[in-house]
Amino acid sequence: MITYEFLQQYWWFLIALLGGLLVFLLFVQGGNAQIFSLGRSEAEQKLIINSTGRKWEFTFTTLVTFGGAFFASFPLFYSTSFGGAYWVWVLILLTFVLQAVSYEFQHRSDNPVTVKWFRRFLVANGLLAPFLIGAAVSTFFTGSDFTVSKDAMGTITPIISEWGNSWHGLEALADFRNWIFGFMVLFLSQTLGILYMLNNIDDAEFSAKLRIRLRSTALCFVVFFLGTAFFILTAEGFACGNGGVITLEKYKYLHNFLQMPAVAALFLIGVVLVLAGIAEGIFCEKCWRKAIWPAGIGTVLTVIALFLTAGYNGTAYYPSSTDLQSSLTIANSSSSLFTLKTMATVSLIIPFVLAYIVIAWRAIDRKSITREELEENEEKY
């Protein structure tokens, strides 16, 4: 029997899946961030840009679909967070917009100064986007300063969701836990970027360089990951009890993992796969080229588990630190039964979409990128 509650949970799972895919695809930003630090010569910079860069549309599209799916399934989050944390979303948006044109523009431009500027835009996107997305997701655990009053719609000048301060989202940076989460996603994206390039670029000299860089980047990721895991597992969480009343509960997220063993298992398997991928990339002389796959799959699983623990088991996924009862849960912020049901039917096409992406991806990536290819071919960034 497909109930309203089931559909709300199903759609939260799809949001989690899209979130997981998005974080995996941030390997594009991870590559962008290291254009200058890894690419010491023009040829090396071209290798980076043409490796991760040829996948930028997937990251971009997943971000758009993630936003669209959130809008369709949990519109109160869309209206509250986007309208409230204005500056955070605008900054994320701007870096992605600059990135979207920079690949083409840096390739087509003759002027070296212009070329450098467009590559700087790619670096800015590579650094800022993962960090800000990480910090924004972190507020799912740390809370934000907003109130929600649906009754306001009956007034002449209605304001349903009101942000509590004029920083409009930037105040999240005052909480060090959001920094830790942001840095974790930043270094994860760079780790994945390196692993993807190891898989996608056929160049012994550059690959050796990538594997050396992988050590320090992965170490930074692991440190921030441990910090994030510590703060989430020890945090006071936002529990949703009977009648939708929100209360603070000590160790809420730890309890969620313990009470949802499948989610805990997903999290642990994901973490192990990410670490295994990193270890393969650093230590395995025979399999470093394929290390992106365990790390990538692990990333998707870990992010899914984090989203599920933020929203399932009677938890407010977008908590209000100003007014607990304004916190958003998957029950009070979702679309109607009819819309969720309709969208659930639409979502049946997702496996088909994933299938054609895999086919096209394999067709394009069958041959790794080489310096020679970039010199000879006209079709490149």
Add this chain to the structure above:
Amino acid sequence: MESALIGWSRAQFAMTAAYHWLFVPLTLGLGLIMAVMETLYVTKKDEFWKKTAKFWQKIFGINFAVGIATGIILEFEFGTNWSNYSWFVGDIFGAPLAIEGIFAFFMEATFMAVMYFGWKKVSKGFHLASTWLTASGAAISALWILVANSWMQHPVGMEFNPDTVRNEMVDFWAVVTNPVAVSKFFHAVTCGWEVGGVFVVGISCWYLLKKREVRFARKSILVGSLVGIIGTFAVMFTGDSSAVHVARYQPMKLAAVEGLENGGPRAGFSFIPGVEVPGMLSILATHDIDGIVPGINDILNGYTDNEGNVIPSAGEKMEKGDIALAAFQDYRRLRDTDPEAAAQAKAVLDENIEYFGYGYIDSPEELIPPTGILFWAFRLMIGFGSICLLVMVIALYLERKNRIEGKNWLYHTALASIPLIYLAGQFGWMTAEVGRQPWTIQDLLPLKAAVSSIDHTAVITTFVIFAAVFLFFLIIEIKILAKAIRKGPGIDETLNQ
């Protein structure tokens, strides 16, 4: 809600949408043209068509990036600047956006990469399929965003739920097959074909003017003008049905577009002020010379429509809107403490729900969109579009008669028609969107009840940032396009002559 906030929020959205529409129609039109050219390459096994298709694909790629970059801004702005709107109608409006992402964006992103980088990596058939799928992805994307936009013009398939305080979808197919959506989709996509056709003919004429790439230019004119002419006739056909829909569902927009203060049967259409064809507006709007077209005053004072329905005056609608808002407040206040009184309040709300949005309106004058802008925008759209059709017909005729070479006047005119067709598209959207004012959703939600609660200085700041970014992109985009065009396809003129 402060007017500065509403004004700047509107300006920001309008600027983004107008800028986005500089790139989308070329994606739609050029997508079809390059797919046709690649099909000719595969079926005729002629390398000439491969190089021709590759050249236009390069132009497509340069244009495409800015199009999708600006599309995401629009999606974000629904949330950042129109927060109330996002909740109040998100249950209906969010669905097409999500479907657009799942169905169209992934298709475009996946196959665009194959089309662009895959010439030496995949088979001919796979590549051709990728090109068609890229072009189709753009059209499917247009379908869903236009379903969403059409719902704002003519909201259908939903009910207001006072418990969740939003409109909820009750009939998905009514939303998708909304008659406004059907004609708007074909109108916008075929407008893209016209833009693509005019662009290809104009650029090809530049090569002829420079006496370069002659075979490439002539064949491009052939394909481009055919696509463009077919597109233009489809634009005219769908424009006709759009006019009928506007007359039926948004009579104030039509009255403002015509500057019609007092309407009635046998209403005349002014080509320009003072040059009027009697009865023509009635024919265009109702397909009947005796059809009633209400003027602005009729709509404000109340009138009887063509089906004999008595349409209340603006004042009466506002009164009913006030009753609906008050009943809504009562229902919310009483639903937990006095179910019986709450049920009564709900009954009053249901009775007046059609006019809920009018409860936010302060005076009848607010309901009149700016007539001057609309009057001229509509006429310039038609005028510029018609000039472009004429240019394409002449270019096609001369090309088929083998008399196109040496026609410098045509080359210059065709080049000049490129900005005209872009302006026509901009004026078209201006008519559609400015004409809906003061509503974000026709008769349901006015601007003042849809906007986010942000300091207007924040919106001014982002407006300036976006304006600077857009200008910067436009300059670079034009420079890069000009460079690619100057370089040309580099086709050996002796190849398969």
